[in-house]
Amino acid sequence: MSALWRINLWVSGFFSLVTVACLWLLLHQAVADVERELGAAQAVVHYLSETAEQQPAALQPSLTEHLRHVRVIWLAADEPPHLSEQSGADAMIADWLLPASNHAPRVLDLKDGRRVQLSVDPSDEINEVWDSLQQLLLLCGLALLVSLLTIHWAVRRGVQVLDNLLKALQQVSRGELDVRLSSQGVAEAQQLAGHFNRMTATLERTEADNRRLTRALLAVQDQERTRLAQTLHDDLGQYLAGIRAQACLLRMVADQSDVVRSTALGLEANCEQLQLGFRALIRDLYPVVLQHLPLPEALTLLAQQWHATHGIDCVLSVDPQLPELTPDARAHLYRLLQEALTNVIRHANASQVQVSLQRLGARLVMEIRDNGCGALPLQSPGVGLYSMHERARCLRGELQVKTQPGAGWALALNIPLEA
Template identity: 65%
Template sequence: MRLIDLSALWRINLWVTFCFALVTLACAGLLLHQAVADVERELQATEAVVEYLSDTAVRDPASLQPRLTQSLRHVRVHWLAADEAARIPAQAGLDAWLGRQLFGERHNSSRLLDLSDGRRVLIAVDTRDAVADVRDALQQLLSVCGLALSLSLLTIRWAVRRGMGLLDELLQALRQVSGGQLTARLREAGLPEARQLAEHFNRMAATLEQAQADNAQLTQALLAVQEQERTHLAQTLHDDLGQYLAGIRAQVCLLRMVADQPTVVEQTARALALNCERLQQGFRALVHDLYPVALQHLPLAEAFGLLVSQWQASQGIDCRLRVGEHLPLLPGASRTHLYRLLQEALTNVARHADASQVRVRLQRSAKGLRLLIRDNGCGASQPQRPGVGLHSMAERARSLGGELRILSRPGGGWALALNIPLEV
């Protein structure tokens, strides 16, 4: 994470520096443009001053004194010896180069005067003061921009370091969660954004921890249900079907012994037929518990009607089914999920609802198929923690691609609504 920290910090610094450089260049260009325009006006006025000083020196040489002309801006008065060349010493360095770039040779006008008092003087326009002004302005601009850039980079470094510290904690917590340590939590402190991030992460971790606990509990419940089903199957095979098979075997042996007694043979044959019929009924009930065979041979509405009538007969609870017309066709897997969901819902009503009346409605809706199951039982004010039955129904609804809603209120019973979207 530290490598990510440094990499992100360097990228941010480079982008900020690049932006400051562009802004500085733009400001420098504007400053130079304005400064050159201002200096051009000053130098034009300076040329008029040079002309005025020259005319004045010619008329009255005594008025032109060195102590009066040494502090003039943009004007250089250079006193020459009789044999000295008539030129101002050339300037070198940054100022001279900048002056040539900005003004060229446009303001190099000069006047060489031989005064009546014997002195010789050269009066000329000098751009060194103008260049110095432009240079000072550029230096001030660069200093301000450099100071602003430094402060910005320091502020960014502080902010990024602080933000990366939060990301370090978040990454460490995520590693703990991915490793199965769902008890990891973040400190809810610092900036509002950091507190909000920590709050959402802690809520997510708590939800995952609760889901893990629920899954463990459901796994244990499913294992217990599996063992109960196996025990029930073994008891059915041993106590019910096994006894019939033992009786049939004994009756077959008896037939061999009483073959010469027609009356006994007839009685034994009737007992054999009765035992075979009960054995067949037991196998049908067992197969029906394992798989709804009616779905293979009956339409969905008739299979639902058979299930409701059998449940009503076994539970003694009034249950009425209302099936709409023109139901959509469902594939085999979807029919099984829908049938099992109704079966599980009726089982929950018998176990927990304390109801005396149940209404089941299966009909086509605007978006697909709708199943509604309502009872007049005790209901509940708050949904209890979903058990194996509710989770089973939720998973079947998810397999159907539908939405399962369970509603209840004290004394108002339970209502289960399943909406299955179907393609038109």
């Protein structure tokens, strides 16, 4: 059953209850009013009966022809009394308005030989009650009809908006994110269309960003694989080839002590370079240092190595009373700082970087600032900033990036600490 039909049923039921209540009030009031009217008519019948018995000549048909609520019937000598002509609903209403004992006919045999039947006649009151009931039912029916038509007109407009929204959502579920709702109609429909259009526009931008970032991540993956292959081939491969050649030379010049000594020194240098290369490669692939050192010492070592490699001053301030963090949280913080320092090399053109990691109440705050050239705020972040935002979300925190031309870059990570 549709919403419109349910609303119609509810409204019809409400009007039915109101109509029944009004009918009950009307009939209840009619009983009181008719009781007064027919009580007076009963008194008239009693008065006419006494008058007819005492002065039959005073009771003439011309005088009793147009009496209200009093029925006077002149009977023939052997004519039986006339019973009530009401039947069905009229008789039921008559019995309810006036008990049968109160409007039973009285037949009088007058002294002048005439016979007359006197009774209370509730027919006028019954007609008035019927007229009132019909007017009430007609009024309630018209009110119900107008209400249903108004509801149908108003609800159809709202249902039309919902139908359009449902069709648009079905299109969105199929991946058609360019659908838009018309911003016409009532204020609520305009607001709904505005919110829906902004939502689909955001989804469309997000999908475009995801496609762009997916391509960028694939490109970064290929670059990392290329760099790894070049490192293994150019650096580590050359050192291994040199070590192998020097080992063969040792075999050949085993009786020449000076050559053996110089070759051994070369082997030692090559092994040292090979070890450094492996360490750098492993450090780039995974921060093994986190498995052996606390987070403050691991971050300090990262800052020192970065300074030694790139020659940029890195001032690190770490709160000694850091809370106990999970391995995943420590890895995310380490990688976030590593990515931020990489962005400084690529974009900042800075001579100094300041890094602080402090506990402020129930939150952990990391700030990274440089004195570089800065830039206008990015409308669509690159892979580096996107990965940092994702790490912040993994930590249930928020990453804010602020930059202005000539004012450097400032990153602030704010994450809640678990109780």
